[in-house]
Amino acid sequence: MNGTSGRPDAAAQISGLIFAILLLDPELIVREANPAAEDLLHRSARRLVGESLLDVIALEDERVALRLADPDARLTVRGMAMRCGERVAQVNMTVSPLASHPGWRVMTLSEVGQGEMGDEGRTETTLRAPAILAHEIKNPLAAIRGAGQLVARKLDERDRPLATMISVEVDRIARLVDRMQRLGSERADPVAPTNLHEAVRSAIATVRAAGTQKVEMVEEFDPSLPPVLASRDALEQVLINLISNARDACASGEAPKIVIRTRFVSGLVSNLKLGRAIRLPVEVSVSDNGPGIEPSLRDHVFEPFVTSKSSGQGLGLALVRKLIRDMNGRIGHQRDEREGLTHFRIHLPLARDEGEQA
Template identity: 60%
Template sequence: MIDDTRGAPGPREQITGLVFAVLLVTPDLIIREVNPAGESLLGQSSRRLRGRSLLEVLRFADPLVRERLNDGDLQLTARNAQLRVEDREIAANLTISPMANHPGWRIITLSDAGQGERLGERDSRSALRGPAVLAHEIKNPLAAIRGAAQLVSRKLPEDDRGLTRLITDEVDRIAELIDRMQRLGRERADPVAPLNLHATIRRALETVTAARGPMVVREEFDPSLPPVLGSDGALVQVLINLVTNARDASETADRPEVIIRTRFVSGLVMNVIRLGRPVKLPIEVQVSDNGAGIDPAIRDHIFEPFVSAKKNGQGLGLALVNKLVRDMDGRISHERDAATGWTHFRVHLPMAR
């Protein structure tokens, strides 16, 4: 019989290779060990984390989690648990597992709830492939309808051309909607290359200004940022959508404000299933507005197709933004700060090597 265990990784190597954070905690909630994914998620080395109180490093919003932590014999599994790590608020999938032979000791695992490619996202993309194929077939007769309306318009007096203009305008609107559906259903991602993030942001601002008129945006840029790894066209489209949404939302405020910030953040990692490895996302661009915010009833679904906070929105803008960001192996998140009255959209991207 062949011994398949020879050369197999040991327990420590197995834990080191995990793409989610693993923390070993003593009965009095002192961190004893942290794996590399835990260092990345928490933004600190294991040397600095060992010996610190878990509740000092992680601040849990849900009192139930804190209660379970105080009882060393209880286990817990929680999805989208809200917690704060230093100055970052994240939603994490959490498990607390007591160690049977070591009373009070626990293994805690954490993974960012926004990381990776969730099954629901793959299902929604699969559901969009059918409409995308159908959309391709619809565009040909739409073009014929538009052309016929233009021909009829030439034969009518100017006073009677309103109806034909209505037809062409509606055809153009439907064609634009179909284009967006096709982009959502497209599987192939645009190629990525090193980009100057600030130059890309200013291109997006110029486009929004040209289409909608002048706007006041406060820029808080970190000039020392290295190049990001992304698709120039896709990133411009992402920023156009986010800035336009922020501009629209802030119009309800007494003194409308839109802020774009960039910064370098350590410790954020995305588990990219299709790549089979974690990807560090240290570069952040944040688009903020002081509008009324998104309806709480749909906040958890705003990146899904056909969900919209706008009265006449189609619900494809943020779904497309989410797809484009993930195609660049990045991550986008949303946060409403009720205390200050600001809404923040944060895009995290990998750094070009």
């Protein structure tokens, strides 16, 4: 029975899974692909079906390719490098032969570090300890700052810059501590129906007020989008961070440009929260024409303390990912070398009645 009031059939169950599924025939031709496969491989099912698997993805480990040559081989691989176009991702893979149909196989793919419970749990555990330590650091920092201000009043004019430096550096450390505390916090901001375009325009205005360094900003909005379920403050913070990063990345180029785009991507991606599927059909993307993130860092951009900026602390994108996850959303990064563009894409749920499930 496949009606909305009955038990979901096999097709509906596969469509709702958060990991990619590909049905492969004996020649390794893709015959079916679920929405999560479309999202991971950045191709529609229509473009995937009929293609050879090895034309869609390139496997960095030759041993895996050799195992795929055996139609009866079962395969489980964790943390494998997989290339899809210009993008390289770390994935977990399984391949299961279908005994009822010799040569046919089902392949599953899940990206390591994006929506994987084990990885997320390890990250959160790693961050809670520094967050607790940050709380203990704040009190002595305040004492040091106060002492520096008192000393400054008693010093000669020529020595006061040294005392001022103490206060400035203490303030800098305090800001870092604040970000660590927020990153390690288990408390999420409450979500509510939010006008996406109001949040985007507010973030753009904030970045422009800070100076865009002659960077062109282009808005490509779908005005028909309904409200999303999000924290307005957290969403603005995320967008300010992404747009500011894009500005810094492309500012030194010849014709620096940022495109902020919104669109509806029905069925493209789903998440899992509290045992139920949550559709994320609204996409916000921030794209810039800068040189992109260093290739060695691209698979780790959302990890704490990873940065390509000489003065960066590597907490901005880690905090962005946490805030998006707190809203049951998802964020991803892609570099398009052919077009010379870097894309950060956010997917968010629609605002619904509390009792309505996706």
